[in-house]
Amino acid sequence: MALVPSLASTLDRRIADALSAALPEAGATDPLLRRSDRADFQANGMLALAKKLKGNPRELAGQVVERLPADGLIAGIEVSGPGFLNITLTDRAILETLAARAADDRLGVPFKEHPGTTVIDWAQPNVAKEMHVGHLRNSVIGNAVVRILEFAGEKVVSRHHIGDWGTQFGMLIQYLIEHPHELDHEGEVSGEEAMTNLGRLYKAARTLFDADDAFKARARRRVVDLQAGDPETVALWQRFVDESKIYFYSVFDKLDVTIRDEDIVGESGYNDMLAETCRMLEESGVAVRSEGALCVFFDDVKGPDGNPVPLIVQKSDGGFGYAATDLSAIRDRVFNIKADTLLYVVDSRQSLHFRMVFETARRAGWLTDDVKAVQLGFGTVLGKDGKPFKTREGETVRLVDLLDEAIERATKIVREKAQDEMGEAEIAERGAQVGIGAVKYADLSTSVSRDYKFDLDQMVSLTGDTSVYIQYAYARNRSILRKAGGIAPAAHPELELAPAERALGLHLDEFAATLAEVAEAYEPHKLAGYLYQLSSLYTTFFSECPVLKAGTPEQVENRLFLCDLTARTLRQGMALLGIHTPEHL
Numbered sequence: 018m019a020l021v022p023s024l025a026s027t028l029d030r031r032i033a034d035a036l037s038a039a040l041p042e043a044g045a046t047d048p049l050l051r052r053s054d055r056a057d058f059q060a061n062g063m064l065a066l067a068k069k070l071k072g073n074p075r076e077l078a079g080q081v082v083e084r085l086p087a088d089g090l091i092a093g094i095e096v097s098g099p100g101f102l103n104i105t106l107t108d109r110a111i112l113e114t115l116a117a118r119a120a121d122d123r124l125g126v127p128f129k130e131h132p133g134t135t136v137i138d139w140a141q142p143n144v145a146k147e148m149h150v151g152h153l154r155n156s157v158i159g160n161a162v163v164r165i166l167e168f169a170g171e172k173v174v175s176r177h178h179i180g181d182w183g184t185q186f187g188m189l190i191q192y193l194i195e196h197p198h199e200l201d202h203e204g205e206v207s208g209e210e211a212m213t214n215l216g217r218l219y220k221a222a223r224t225l226f227d228a229d230d231a232f233k234a235r236a237r238r239r240v241v242d243l244q245a246g247d248p249e250t251v252a253l254w255q256r257f258v259d260e261s262k263i264y265f266y267s268v269f270d271k272l273d274v275t276i277r278d279e280d281i282v283g284e285s286g287y288n289d290m291l292a293e294t295c296r297m298l299e300e301s302g303v304a305v306r307s308e309g310a311l312c313v314f315f316d317d318v319k320g321p322d323g324n325p326v327p328l329i330v331q332k333s334d335g336g337f338g339y340a341a342t343d344l345s346a347i348r349d350r351v352f353n354i355k356a357d358t359l360l361y362v363v364d365s366r367q368s369l370h371f372r373m374v375f376e377t378a379r380r381a382g383w384l385t386d387d388v389k390a391v392q393l394g395f396g397t398v399l400g401k402d403g404k405p406f407k408t409r410e411g412e413t414v415r416l417v418d419l420l421d422e423a424i425e426r427a428t429k430i431v432r433e434k435a436q437d438e439m440g441e442a443e444i445a446e447r448g449a450q451v452g453i454g455a456v457k458y459a460d461l462s463t464s465v466s467r468d469y470k471f472d473l474d475q476m477v478s479l480t481g482d483t484s485v486y487i488q489y490a491y492a493r494n495r496s497i498l499r500k501a502g503g504i505a506p507a508a509h510p511e512l513e514l515a516p517a518e519r520a521l522g523l524h525l526d527e528f529a530a531t532l533a534e535v536a537e538a539y540e541p542h543k544l545a546g547y548l549y550q551l552s553s554l555y556t557t558f559f560s561e562c563p564v565l566k567a568g569t570p571e572q573v574e575n576r577l578f579l580c581d582l583t584a585r586t587l588r589q590g591m592a593l594l595g596i597h598t599p600e601h602l
């Protein structure tokens with residue numbers, strides 16, 4: 018793998034060096050370089066610096082210019098305004114850097130300097146329950162972050178903390194014991210059928226539980242049996258888990274998100290640790306008994322009445338809750354998996370829970386300065402009315418229904434735009450890739466913490482900031498490369514670049530820097546924004562610069578080279594978001 022420094026970073030270093038040579042007393046300084054409309058780049062670090070040292074910024078800028086080496090990087094530089102530098106690079110420097118990127122499988126994207134181990138908690142649906150639109154976000158964001166971190170060289174361990182434990186299982190199991198054929202089916206069952214059976218059983222069990230006190234008592238006893246590990250009870254519990262997994266996998270499959278069975282470690286997976294977790298917290302004084310419950314208190318967490326709201330680790334009846342499980346999971350992730358980063362892709366409505374859990378783990382010494390714990394709290398998916406997304410009847414929307422509708426809409430578009438040679442099977446495949454891509458992109462292109470409106474019309478639009486737009490830009494690009502036949506893309510650094518080529522080239526060069534930022538702060542939306550901009554710069558290039566009909570053979574090869582690098586960058590970037598880029602559309 019070749020390390021390819023970006024033009025911006027090379028230029029930044031040159032100017033910083035010239036600046037320290039001109040003003041040695043200033044020490045290390047930041048030239049504050051950024052892309053500009055006037056030239057390729059603008060540096061305005063001289064302003065603040067001159068102010069600080071009571072000098073004249075225009076004069077300082079002039080001295081910097083004098084000290085910049087003439088080495089083929091800079092084509093033009095001028096002092097403007099109160100002391101900015103406007104800098105234009107040489108076409109040769111741009112093309113040579115891009116050629117170095119193209120020569121590398123990773124497009125010149127380096128591995129992280131100090132990779133560590135990240136445990137990421139994502140895609141965590143609940144057993145015997147429908148997956149709803151909230152599970153779209155924890156699946157799609159989680160999957161993208163996994164891909165982005167792995168590409169950066171981080172060791173990533175996924176944990177799907179599914180809801181597979183708790184009192185409701187007493188009710189479900191007891192109901193199944195009393196109605197033994199409710200989950201029976203002949204042969205294999207589809208995900209959809211499995212969920213239908215589970216949903217029906219859940220409803221019936223709940224109705225009986227609410228109406229019949231004797232059943233309620235039996236269900237409560239069943240929870241005790243489950244927790245005591247009674248084999249018959251555990252076997253029935255396992256049936257609920259297995260049936261639910263059939264369903265989860267069918268939805269993940271449709272979402273084109275890969276989940277590995279060994280990474281599904283649900284709430285039940287920490288059972289054996291719960292009592293010990295509580296004992297450790299109580300012995301160290303981190304948690305105290307309050308009205309029989311084991312609680313952790315926080316100075317800054319108070320209810321509306323002004324009384325402190327504790328984190329309850331163990332209820333007064335001895336039962337363990339969500340917090341005990343999460344605290345045990347932290348111990349497992351830190352001490353067994355040896356993670357140095359813990360990520361949680363979980364709805365921001367659970368932020369208080371995580372704040373209290375992290376703080377408790379810190380007091381207990383399980384989280385130290387060497388371990389970073391971060392909740393990537395995501396916002397709510399809203400309907401067109403700006404309220405949390407619900408069906409017309411006011412019920413939560415099933416995730417599969419949304420996905421099916423997106424696929425259907427996208428398939429229609431693909432069929433309308435398809436050339437004759439596309440068969441039904443291909444249309445269906447492309448329709449799924451475009452529809453699912455649209456849903457994922459809409460989710461990932463908003464910053465994680467923000468709410469967004471689920472608007473299919475906008476998501477599958479061919480224009481604007483959508484994956485469909487990017488996918489079409491990619492497919493058009495690939496079709497030119499196919500039409501080029503035997504002409505191989507090749508960079509010709511001696512050529513002069515048109516403005517649209519420069520703009521495209523400079524943006525291509527920013528891929529590695531963008532990814533580094535995205536991986537550092539877990540911000541897939543910045544990658545989405547980068548790819549959208551790349552597609553629009555490519556579209557402008559494509560309309561302004563003839564490729565196969567360019568003036569000279571060298572120019573044809575050079576433009577094909579720009580097409581090819583754009584295609585590879587788009588494909589790689591979209592893959593990191595978990596979105597396909599079909600070759601034909």
Ligand code: ARG
Nearest residue numbers: 138141142178179180343363
């Ligand atoms: N199953 C939970 C839900 O659907 C999410 C679990 C989040 N992860 C965790 N470690 N608490 O809301």
